[in-house]
Amino acid sequence: MVPYSKDFPVSWEELHRNARALSWRLLEQGPWKGIIAITRGGLVPAAILCREMDIRLIDTICVVSYKEGEAGQGAMAQGDLNVLKGVEGDGEGFILVDDLVDTGRTAAKVREMLPKAHFATIYAKPAGKPLVDTFITEVSQDTWIRFPWDMEYTFSTPLADRHEK
Ligand SMILES: O=P(O)(O)OC[C@H]1O[C@H](OP(=O)(O)OP(=O)(O)O)[C@H](O)[C@@H]1O
Ligand code: HPA
Numbered sequence: 001m002v003p004y005s006k007d008f009p010v011s012w013e014e015l016h017r018n019a020r021a022l023s024w025r026l027l028e029q030g031p032w033k034g035i036i037a038i039t040r041g042g043l044v045p046a047a048i049l050c051r052e053m054d055i056r057l058i059d060t061i062c063v064v065s066y067k068e069g070e071a072g073q074g075a076m077a078q079g080d081l082n083v084l085k086g087v088e089g090d091g092e093g094f095i096l097v098d099d100l101v102d103t104g105r106t107a108a109k110v111r112e113m114l115p116k117a118h119f120a121t122i123y124a125k126p127a128g129k130p131l132v133d134t135f136i137t138e139v140s141q142d143t144w145i146r147f148p149w150d151m152e153y154t155f156s157t158p159l160a161d162r163h164e165k
């Protein structure tokens, strides 16, 4: 397992900007029948995409894979992948959207379920990148992305006080 040594916090504004950039890229490749969000991380990107692209048909694939664990400090370790809800058909004409690909395990599973769907994410790490058709931002494999829905505003200790004296 790759240890996560870097933290990459993403603000709502940055996420919105990146999701709009993804919408532009996908609009060029349409027309599309609808969007399938991979829950839960794909839900917010899907909401922004369907608004920008004027798509009204939205479905979900519900999967559970990461568990709070060994990676520590809110970063998570991956357990077994469990599909709670799938979608009928082969995905042709549909955008399958997730917030990111990391190892590519989730992507491999959903691509197997919907082989003709166009798989799109906002962020991609190198191991998962080959499984994505369209993404916006690449981050290194040892980076843990922190999404705005997982964070809250809180006091930040001045750097000088964190520094060993
Ligand atoms: O490429 P992988 O290594 O499979 O990791 C990527 C997946 O992990 C996260 O979801 P997670 O399973 O944590 O659940 P969530 O979306 O419900 O938060 C993320 O939203 C992707 O779906
Ligand atoms: O870097 C990440 N951030 C948030 N969730 C994740 N799930 C897999 N990798 C990540």
Ligand SMILES: [Mg+2]
Binding pocket: 038, 039, 040, 041, 042, 098
């Ligand atoms: Mg997810």
